Amino acid sequence: MAGTAVLRRLTWAVAEVVDRIGETPRVLSLTCDVPDWPGHLPGQHIDVRLSAEDGYQAQRSYSISTPADGTRLTITVERLDDGEVSPYLTDVLEVGDRIELRGPIGGYFVWEPSRGGPLLLVAGGSGIAPLMAMLRARLQAGSDVPVRMLLSWRSGEDIIYADELDAIARDATGVEVTHTFTRSAPDGWTGRTGRLDRAALASLAWTPSERPLAYVCGPTGLVEAVASALVELGHDPARVLTERFGPTGG
Amino acid sequence: MTDATHVDGNALGGLLMEVFGREMTDAHGCCASCGKVHPLGAMRVYRSAGDVMRCPTCGNVTIVTVVIRERTRVHLGGVRWIEPLA
16 A cells, blocks of 8 residues: 555644534534644544543544545544543534544555545444545545445434535435435435345445445444445455444444 | 454554554454464454454454553564565
């Protein structure tokens, strides 16, 4: 992968929060300005570190949801009620506050237009974050790589980047976005409901002969199910890349 | 090995970069038990007081990382070799 093999010390930087966007009742996008940020690739993540006065530190990883943009990057954070870090990021941090972070990290779960496609992007909930960086980069670059994005949400109010996704689905050439709802669909919804199981993937994903490059991100259960189903359907395991959150999610 | 608690090797990218001084999630590792080669980012990681990386093919423990008071130790007992991308 070009650009990822550079020797570089990974050091903690102090970033300033420059924007907060409420995406859903539980999800917030935080844009940070990081002095000397070297840039990043879609799919990469950062580590965020919080320090208490007594020296206790808590650290979490968050995917970057925006393509490279100078010294700026955006992470999309889901509030976990019993979380140690996410409630601080979503409820306490304000524009102008500073946080410690390091990155960019990751050379495996990354995509850039030169890697080609067709692209299959599958996410559960806030697993969409790194895939959104890929989709935004593809649009920004004017790339013609065909994209199918399959998104699984619990309910209509959980959709992250809803307006942007609607606009992309309506206006972008070669990009198809499919939503499915596993608990309750929005009123009047006539589209898909239920999990992204093998039958759903057989009809929505590319065929194995089209050799898609698949990126699957979300809670571990969803990623396990989708990745196994894709391989069972005949997709090349080496072209099914995964990013699992663990049991609860981001 | 198919429970819903693990994450991917990608989650250790920051710690491994700190130790090795370069991106390691795209480095390849050969499982000392089954011999299969995977990118470290595709290994399974079980997080606890330390992080345990396992081969996604056979479940063998490949790499264990432990951080105690700013010191980081990486156990490499379960890999035959690791090879960063050129």
